[in-house]
Amino acid sequence: MSNNNREQGIDYGQLNEKLEQLDYPISAETLIDEYGEYGIDHQNGTKTLQEVFDPLTESDGQTFDSADQVRQMILNMIGSDAVGRKGYSDRGSEHVDDEEKSL
Template sequence: MANRDREMGVELGELSDELDNHDYPASVDDLVAEYGDYEIEYPNGSERFEEVIGPLDETYESADDVRQSILNMVDSDAVGRQRYSDRGGTEQSSPEDDPDQESF
């Protein structure tokens, strides 16, 4: 991950450094006990680390594994508009805009 503090609108802040410095393998229980109160922020709000990862029953081999799990588990509001890409083109809004869409 190029910027370990922020990816896909998810801001880990100091938690990112803490995860990098943690000893692995580590269970969810270990990580929550240590970092549960850290806030994971995103454009439309935030959640505590414990709220995001606490429901899982995992053992992680690395900080990158934890980050990936966070990205998989954060509230859908974290990633902003669904089906939006800033890579050019337009967001699909109707069948007429999709050349592969057939009308019957």
């Protein structure tokens, strides 16, 4: 997995390069037809672009104007599936009482 293909816990793999080479605007349907089998890795496994975008096929003419818009939609559609341990925070567990708040 290349770090250049990873964003917010999602690894776009070879799809990332393909997205950069496309002519935009492009429809969700065309993306699914041409790249639906491409895998998108996340914390809890892998989904194909078709699995992620399948709900978009029910909408009327979803189009994208850039690779960034496609990646953002992937992030939106995968949602909580990409989250590792839910409720986990690496920020510590220090509790601050209301009386201790700084002014």
